[in-house]
Structure formats: C-alpha cells, structure tokens
Amino acid sequence: MRPIALFAALMLAPLPAAAQNLVVERNIxxxxxxxxxxxAVEACAGRGYRVAAAVVDRAGVLRALLRADGAGPHTVSSAQAKAYTAASMRTNTSQILETVRTNPGAARLPDIEGFLVLGGGLPIRAGDEVVGAIGVGGAPGGHLDDQCAEAGIARIRERLN
Known part of the structure; x- marks a missing residue:
C-alpha cells in the first residue's frame, strides 16, 4: 500500500478514543x-424583604430569575452575579468573602469579571456534584440572602438526586 493511501485509510478509520473526548455533565x-x-423570593417576602433570586447551571449560565414586586433593580444583577460566583467557585459566596478577608492571596478574587463576593450565593448539589447555583440579592445583609437561598434549595433538594 502506498504511504498516501495508508495515511488516508488511517485518518478515516473510526477511533475508539474519540468517544473519550465527550464529557457528560449534569445540570439543573x-x-x-x-x-x-x-x-427563595417567597422565603424573603415572608420576612419582609423584597429580593431577586437567580439560578444558574454548573457553568454559570442563567436558568431562572425572579424579582419580587418592589425589589430594587440592582437586585437582579446582584442575584445573578452571586449565583455565577457560587457556581464558578463551587462554594458559598459567604465562605469566599471570609477567604478574601483573611487570605491576602485571595484578595483579588472580587476583581474577576462577573464575580460578586457577598453573602447570598450557594452552590446547588446533586450528591457531591455541583449542578448549578442560586443567588439572592436585596435582603439587608448577606446572611439573610443566604437564608433565603437555602430555602430555595430546600424546596427542590429531594428531587436533585
């Protein structure tokens, strides 16, 4: 067989390794x-807070957004950025905030485009796998945003596995 024909035959042959290049990921x-x-919005409303809540998939792409009646316009971008940050870092934004405060090596994390390092962003897990994240913005404190985000996850927790 001529070298050119052999090369062409090898290039056209199916490669079992090609299937190894596919990645299967679960998303919310x-x-x-x-x-x-x-x-999440309902939980905050019950406490008198007008907030927005956003859920993103594991890559940080928006899946759902709800702004309560009377919530400030800034709450939309706040909620989405917190969700994006939690999905990207795979951890709670309150924990990231604490790391930024106590670890000089992490001081520049808030400078990452799209990040918002304030409480209110939580990853959503199916078992140990992060399948998305939720962010809440608008309550008078990140710890309160966290509580409403936790209520959002609690509502769907049993159906995540």
Whole structure:
C-alpha cells in the first residue's frame, strides 16, 4: 500500500478514543430552577424583604430569575452575579468573602469579571456534584440572602438526586 493511501485509510478509520473526548455533565433543569427561585423570593417576602433570586447551571449560565414586586433593580444583577460566583467557585459566596478577608492571596478574587463576593450565593448539589447555583440579592445583609437561598434549595433538594 502506498504511504498516501495508508495515511488516508488511517485518518478515516473510526477511533475508539474519540468517544473519550465527550464529557457528560449534569445540570439543573429549568423546572427545578424556577421552583428554587420562587421559593427563595417567597422565603424573603415572608420576612419582609423584597429580593431577586437567580439560578444558574454548573457553568454559570442563567436558568431562572425572579424579582419580587418592589425589589430594587440592582437586585437582579446582584442575584445573578452571586449565583455565577457560587457556581464558578463551587462554594458559598459567604465562605469566599471570609477567604478574601483573611487570605491576602485571595484578595483579588472580587476583581474577576462577573464575580460578586457577598453573602447570598450557594452552590446547588446533586450528591457531591455541583449542578448549578442560586443567588439572592436585596435582603439587608448577606446572611439573610443566604437564608433565603437555602430555602430555595430546600424546596427542590429531594428531587436533585
């Protein structure tokens, strides 16, 4: 067989290793995302806070967003940025804030485009795997945003596995 023909035959042959280049990832679905934001906004409303809540998938892409009646316009971008930050870092934004405060090596994390290092962003896990994140913005303190975000996750927790 001529070298050119052999090369062409090898290039056209199916390669079993090609399937190894596919990555299968689980992401939060639209229905669960919508339920989580509704539960978070409802939890905050029950405490008298007008907030926005956002859920993003594991890559930080928006899946659901809800702004309570009367919530400030800034709460939308705040909630989405907190969710993005939690998804990207795979941890709570309150923990990231504490790390930034106590670790000089982490001081520049807030400078990352799209990050918001304030309480209110939590990863959403199916088992140990992060499948998305929720962010809440608008309560008078990040710890209160955290509580409402936790309520959003609690509403869907049993259906995450």
């Amino acid at each position: 679905g639209a229905t669960l995302a919508a339920e989580a934001v509704a539960a």
